[in-house]
Amino acid sequence: MEEREEKELKVLLGMLPEELTEWATTLGLPHYAGKQLSDWIYKKKVSSFEEMTNLSLKHRALLASCAVVGALAPISFFASKDGTKKYLFATTTDKYIEAVFIPDGDRATLCISSQIGCKMNCLFCMTGKQGFNGHLSEAEILNQLFSIPERDLITNIVYMGMGEPLDNVNAVLKSIHCLTHKDAWAMSPKRITLSTVGVEPGLTRFLKETTCNLAISLHSPYPEERLSLMPVEKGMPIRETLNTLKQYDFSGQRRLTFEYIVFGGLNDDVEHARALVALVKPFDCHINLIRYHKIPNVSLPSSEEKQLQRFCDFLNRSGIPTTIRASRGEDIAAACGMLSSLYKDVSNG
Numbered sequence: 001m002e003e004r005e006e007k008e009l010k011v012l013l014g015m016l017p018e019e020l021t022e023w024a025t026t027l028g029l030p031h032y033a034g035k036q037l038s039d040w041i042y043k044k045k046v047s048s049f050e051e052m053t054n055l056s057l058k059h060r061a062l063l064a065s066c067a068v069v070g071a072l073a074p075i076s077f078f079a080s081k082d083g084t085k086k087y088l089f090a091t092t093t094d095k096y097i098e099a100v101f102i103p104d105g106d107r108a109t110l111c112i113s114s115q116i117g118c119k120m121n122c123l124f125c126m127t128g129k130q131g132f133n134g135h136l137s138e139a140e141i142l143n144q145l146f147s148i149p150e151r152d153l154i155t156n157i158v159y160m161g162m163g164e165p166l167d168n169v170n171a172v173l174k175s176i177h178c179l180t181h182k183d184a185w186a187m188s189p190k191r192i193t194l195s196t197v198g199v200e201p202g203l204t205r206f207l208k209e210t211t212c213n214l215a216i217s218l219h220s221p222y223p224e225e226r227l228s229l230m231p232v233e234k235g236m237p238i239r240e241t242l243n244t245l246k247q248y249d250f251s252g253q254r255r256l257t258f259e260y261i262v263f264g265g266l267n268d269d270v271e272h273a274r275a276l277v278a279l280v281k282p283f284d285c286h287i288n289l290i291r292y293h294k295i296p297n298v299s300l301p302s303s304e305e306k307q308l309q310r311f312c313d314f315l316n317r318s319g320i321p322t323t324i325r326a327s328r329g330e331d332i333a334a335a336c337g338m339l340s341s342l343y344k345d346v347s348n349g
Helices: 016-025 033-043 056-065 126-130 136-144 165-180 202-209 223-227 238-245 270-280 305-317
Strands: 078-079 086-088 096-104 108-109 115-117 132-134 156-159 192-196 213-217 256-262 284-289 320-322
Touching: 016 033, 086 136, 096 136, 132 165, 156 165, 156 320, 165 192, 165 202, 192 202, 202 238, 213 223, 213 238, 223 238, 223 284, 270 305, 305 320
Parallel strands: 108 156, 156 192, 192 213, 213 256, 256 284, 284 320
Antiparallel strands: 078 086, 086 096, 096 108, 115 132
């Protein structure tokens, strides 16, 4: 893998095929060199110019003098008893991020991060307790897929790792365009899901510029209660987010999901269930119920399994397709809300 010590070098991972062509021609390379670069990076997934054997030695030397592919191997991984793996990556700012590989039969999901930490400070989320330490570039976002051993097994990608994706909307959208471009990674948009608290104008841009799936972090049907869990409710009320969503069609391949962490005795009773049904009834949507995974210094209770199932059953009987998300990787702090990179222990798990 390439080192990133010379930060002035152009990073090619994260550039669209058209951009690679334009950039290559400014160096004096033939027009078709851009297509060659795109194929080597996104199709063949090489990490150095030396591997690009259909480019001349002269052109490879020129490229190496002014650019890097942008591949950076994970510095550590932690393996769960359920098959989940959590990868730790260093960033160009010498801080750390995590990505999670989740195998499930013939499906394999990669949960990727978009920021170092997070500004949103949701009460139940370990990443929020870390604070915000910077945005990831499109290369650093894509590298979480590019540089893991299981990259060719991945069937689905979820932007549900560290950070609020739409708070880093430019890099996130660029990474999505690279993933879905027919001459780049060529992944189907229906295999990609982005989770957000509802940040604008990023939400509108995401809905206009992609056809990927959307997951909205809801967690309470009551604004005041949601505010106590999610400070973002004050500046970005869920009602405004819902008004934005009403302008788009989710009846086709694009899927709309509402994420709802279930807390015992707080938001798991029948009154909450009824209010939740009323809130999401106008949408062609799905509800994903999520078990709360306890984090340090937060006293929120987990819902009991029987009550969680009753809550789920009520929503389904009310005509809202609802499932309970399986918890994966909890033993390695890889489950929902548990990602953090405050530590610098880089030993293999």
